[in-house]
Structures are given as structure tokens and as C-alpha cells.
Amino acid sequence: xxxxxxxxxxxxTGVKVPTIRFYEEIGLMRAPARxxxxxxxxxxDDIRRLKFIRHARDLGFEVDDIxxxxxxxxxxxxxxxxxxxxxxxxxxxxxxxxxxxxxxxDELARMVGDCCHGQVCDCRVIEVLADHGQCAGGHG
Amino acid sequence: xxxxxxxxxxxxTGVKVPTIRFYEEIGLMRAPARxxxxxxxxxxDDIRRLKFIRHARDLGFEVDDIxxxxxxxxxxxxxxxxxxxxxxxxxxxxxxxxxxxxxxxDELARMVGDCCHGQVCDCRVIEVLADHGQCAGGHG
DNA sequence: CCTACAATCTCCAGCGACTGGAGGATCAAG
DNA sequence: CTTGATCCTCCAGTCGCTGGAGATTGTAGG
Numbered sequence: 001x002x003x004x005x006x007x008x009x010x011x012x013t014g015v016k017v018p019t020i021r022f023y024e025e026i027g028l029m030r031a032p033a034r035x036x037x038x039x040x041x042x043x044x045d046d047i048r049r050l051k052f053i054r055h056a057r058d059l060g061f062e063v064d065d066i067x068x069x070x071x072x073x074x075x076x077x078x079x080x081x082x083x084x085x086x087x088x089x090x091x092x093x094x095x096x097x098x099x100x101x102x103x104x105x106d107e108l109a110r111m112v113g114d115c116c117h118g119q120v121c122d123c124r125v126i127e128v129l130a131d132h133g134q135c136a137g138g139h140g
Numbered sequence: 141x142x143x144x145x146x147x148x149x150x151x152x153t154g155v156k157v158p159t160i161r162f163y164e165e166i167g168l169m170r171a172p173a174r175x176x177x178x179x180x181x182x183x184x185d186d187i188r189r190l191k192f193i194r195h196a197r198d199l200g201f202e203v204d205d206i207x208x209x210x211x212x213x214x215x216x217x218x219x220x221x222x223x224x225x226x227x228x229x230x231x232x233x234x235x236x237x238x239x240x241x242x243x244x245x246d247e248l249a250r251m252v253g254d255c256c257h258g259q260v261c262d263c264r265v266i267e268v269l270a271d272h273g274q275c276a277g278g279h280g
Numbered sequence: 281c282c283t284a285c286a287a288t289c290t291c292c293a294g295c296g297a298c299t300g301g302a303g304g305a306t307c308a309a310g
Numbered sequence: 311c312t313t314g315a316t317c318c319t320c321c322a323g324t325c326g327c328t329g330g331a332g333a334t335t336g337t338a339g340g
Contacts, residue, residue: 007316017317018299026297037306039317052270059244059269063297069269072260080263084255087265091248098245101238104199108231115224120212123220125227129199129209130192147287157288158328166326177335179288203326282340289334298324305318310311 004042013050020050028053028066061090144182153190160190168193168206201230 010017023029029050032040049070056066065086072083107128114124150157163169169190172180189210196206205226212223247268254264 005316016299019297021319022298035306037317038319039306048270056269057297059247069266072263073266073270076260078260080255080258080260080265083260083263083265084252084257087248087252087255091245091252094241094245094248098238098241101234101241105231105234105238107199108227108234112224112227112231115220115227117224118220119216120218120220120223121216123212123223125220125223126209126213129196130188130213145287156328159326161289162327175335177288178290179335197326284339285337287334287336289332291331293328293330295328296325300321300323302320302322303318305316307316308314310313 002044004044004046006040006042009042009046009050012047013054015050015054023050023053026063028063028070059090060094061086065090142184144184144186146180146182149182149186149190152187153194155190155194163190163193166203168203168210199230200234201226205230 004012006017006020009015010020015023020029024031029046032042032046035041052070052073053066056069057063061069068086069083072078072080111125111128116122116124120126144152146157146160149155150160155163160169164171169186172182172186175181192210192213193206196209201209208226209223212218212220251265251268260266
């Protein structure tokens with residue numbers, strides 16, 4: 001078990017130092033041991049854990065979900081139904097966002113494409129924004 | 141010009157009352173006239189403006205961009221190049237997000253699909269999250 | 281006219297997920 | 311011994327809202 005300083009942990013995981021401390025504060029990372037001069041000492045476990053957290057965040061999982069996922073990794077005999085359902089729920093969210101974003105892109109593309117590059121008073125961009133009726137968008 | 145109370149404005153635009161006040165605070169909505177008893181009085185212009193704001197927010201434009209777009213609508217003779225460039229920039233952002241989210245969906249779908257619904261120790265969801273190498277994800 | 285109750289007002293704290301600065305202590309290298 | 315990097319804690323700010331407290335005002339019914 002190497003002794004890893006927070007800066008090294010940061011470099012190895014790509015998570016900024018203040019963010020690591022923040023993760024400790026909110027209980028995603030456990031409070032590590034300290035040196036005599038009060039500096040945090042991490043080990044390889046912490047690198048793994050932080051990479052897990054970071055990866056999950058990159059995938060857009062919320063902190064609460066990550067907390068659950070981590071507690072699952074600590075009970076490896078537990079059925080994985082819960083992990084599965086978190087992932088499924090998240091997948092559904094992502095697919096919803098994807099659909100919304102696709103519609104949004106189409107609308108933006110149309111706005112930009114139709115713009116005759118003249119004056120604002122004739123600008124499709126402004127017009128589309130001003131007239132809600134032109135768009136099929138939901139939101140949420 | 142009807143006299144419209146903030147609650148009516150809220151109902152007509154789908155923007156919550158505190159949000160309207162917030163928009164006033166940050167200068168998206170102008171400060172309206174008041175009644176003798178200090179209540180905000182809006183007009184039809186304000187409905188239009190708030191709908192514009194809401195629509196732009198729904199489309200994911202940031203408040204700063206909306207501020208610019210609004211100031212453009214108030215100079216209708218100005219060339220629309222700026223509105224166009226804001227929309228283009230936003231379109232590019234949306235397309236980037238869309239691509240990322242697509243990759244994310246694929247990864248999540250794979251995670252969920254590969255999960256054998258057994259124990260956590262064999263769970264693909266957990267495994268994929270733990271092993272960053274398995275994923276092609278960038279982030280930002 | 282009185283009573284409810286709804287709507288409004290201001291102020292301010294909180295959300296999520298960080299980010300970064302101030303001001304001080306400590307460490308490693310030259 | 312000095313320099314500069316790193317670390318510490320604390321706290322305020324980011325963005326775009328959201329909602330509660332506590333006071334006031336408007337409106338409808340009895």
C-alpha cells in the first residue's frame with residue numbers, strides 16, 4: 001500500500017484536488033488517514049474508488065446513485081438487481097435527453113439554415129424563439 | 141395594454157412566479173410598473189418577452205446569450221449576424237453533447253444488456269464503472 | 281363589515297456539483 | 311536557508327433557479 005498524496009491522487013485520476021476534498025465532505029470518498037502534519041494519505045484502493053466515482057460521473061450518474069453503487073461494490077454477494085435498475089433508470093433518462101437534444105438540434109439547424117443573414121427583423125433565429133408555436137419542443 | 145398580475149403572467153407563460161422575479165433581478169425581464177400596493181403590473185409585451193425567454197431556455201440557451209438575443213430584438217435594423225452566430229455556436233455545442241450522449245447511451249445499454257442479473261461481484265454495470273479502460277468516453 | 285383565503289411582497293437560504301481564492305503551514309530541492 | 315510547490319481549512323461564488331418565512335393586500339362569501 002503506497003502512500004499517495006492528494007495531488008498524486010488527483011493526477012492519477014484526473015479529479016481536481018478541491019473536488020477530491022469535496023467528495024470526502026459529501027461522503028463519496030472516505031476520510032483518509034493523515035500524516036503528522038495533517039496531510040491526507042491515500043492508497044491504491046482510493047485510486048480505484050475515485051476512478052469509479054469519476055467514471056460514473058462522466059457517465060452522468062448522480063452522486064446519490066454513485067453512493068448506492070459504491071455500497072453495492074462493498075457487498076459483492078448482494079444481488080445486482082439494484083445496480084442493474086440504477087443503470088436502467090439512467091439509460092432511460094439518457095435516452096429521453098438524447099431524443100430531446102435531437103429535436104433541439106433539428107430546430108437549431110433549421111433556425112440557422114433559414115436565416116437569410118439580413119437584419120434582425122427578418123431573422124429566423126429571433127422569429128423562432130419569439131413564436132413558441134413553431135416548435136414541437138417539450139421540456140423538463 | 142391589459143394589466144396583468146405576476147400570477148397570470150406565470151400561468152400564461154408557464155414560468156413560475158419566483159422565476160419571473162428572478163429574471164427581473166438578473167435583468168432578463170425589465171422591472172415592471174407597480175400598483176399603489178407595490179404589486180407588479182405586466183402588459184402583453186411582457187408576455188411575449190417572457191415566452192421568448194422561456195423558449196430560448198427550453199432550447200438550452202444560456203442567460204447571457206438570451207440577454208444578447210433580447211438586445212438584438214430591440215434593435216431590429218441591426219444585422220442578424222450576431223443572432224446567427226449565437227445560434228450556430230449553440231448548435232455546435234448541442235451536436236457535441238448529442239454525440240457524447242449517444243456514446244454514453246451505447247455504453248449504458250451494453251452495461252445493462254451484459255448484466256447476467258446475478259451477484260454484484262459479477263455485475264457488468266459495476267465492472268464497467270470500475271474499469272475505466274473499457275470505455276471510450278471523453279468528457280467535459 | 282368581518283372573515284377566510286388566495287395572491288403578492290421582500291428577503292434569504294438551499295439545491296447540485298463543484299471551483300477557486302485567502303491565508304497559513306509544511307515539504308523537497310538547491 | 312530560501313524558494314516554490316504542495317498541502318491545509320474555511321468560505322464565497324458559480325448557474326439557474328426553487329421554495330420557505332413572515333408580512334401585506336386583494337377578493338369572495340356570509
